[in-house]
Amino acid sequence: MADEPANPFKREMLAALPRLRAFAISLCGNASQADDLVQDTVLKAWSHQDQFEPGTNMIAWLITILRNQFYSLMRKAGREVQDSDGIFTEAMATHPAQYGSMDMLDFRRALNQLPPDQREAIILIGASGMSYDEAAGICNCAVGTIKSRVNRARAKLHELLGIADSNDYGPDAVSSPLVKRAFVA
Amino acid sequence: MKSNKNGKASSGGGIKDGISSENDAVGQRLRDFFSAIEDEDIPDRFLDLLNKLDAAESASRQLADTSTGRGAKDGR
Secondary structure (H helix, E strand, O other), X not given: OOOOOOOHHHHHXXXXXXXXXXXXXXXXXXXHHHHHHHHHHHHHHHHOHHHOOOOOOHHHXXXXXXXXXXXXXXXXXXXXOOOOHXXXXXXXXXXXXXXXXXXXHHHHHHHHOOOHHHHHHXXXXXXXXXXXHHHHHHHOOOHHXXXXXXXXXXXXXXXXXXXXXXXXXXXXXXXXXXXXXXXXX | OOOOOOOOOOOOOOOOOHHXXXXXXXXXXXXXXXXXXXXXXXXXXXXXXXXXHHHHHHHHHHHHHHHOOOOOOOOO
């Protein structure tokens, strides 16, 4: 509907917005706080666009900015942003169509019960299309750390959602040995 | 875009993303959840914001070009 923007930076930013916003909502579990984070991120990214290297992954860059904002807000607030019925209700009211099914609601509630570091890891790897390398860069930690966070997040979600333990934990050629090592060490 | 699939810290060999394996119920629900949000329309506030930022930038660039005597720039 809007005509094609002439500014390539703007065009790329527009294209990245849906994913950035989905990341924000998944990470902080609160749609209105998430949209504030997205807005701050857009402003910050725009004013620092000279720091963006064209041809690199715009979404990874934006997510890095958003994530830093999120954690600095959390530190300022001196508390972790956790699931609460208030947040949960607000999300339902804001997005009745999308989050209306019990599946979605259950999932959202379970996701919000994860520690933020595990939550972001599983969102980045499992939904945002980031590679382990990119996720490690975004979270400023080792690839192995991302892998073990993802595995812990996955195990916890299985437990919270009461998903029957069939062969859901398909052996992961790389990360399961890593996790085993981490637990043994 | 996702150029670097192989973690440099890992011992090479194709990394198999455990989460995206077909029979991972958690992974599937995560993707459903995420894409439901992704599929929503972008709120107008962000479109307005980007338009304003873009307009302000073009205006200041134009001003700079005029004052340095570099004259008309490309496009609008």
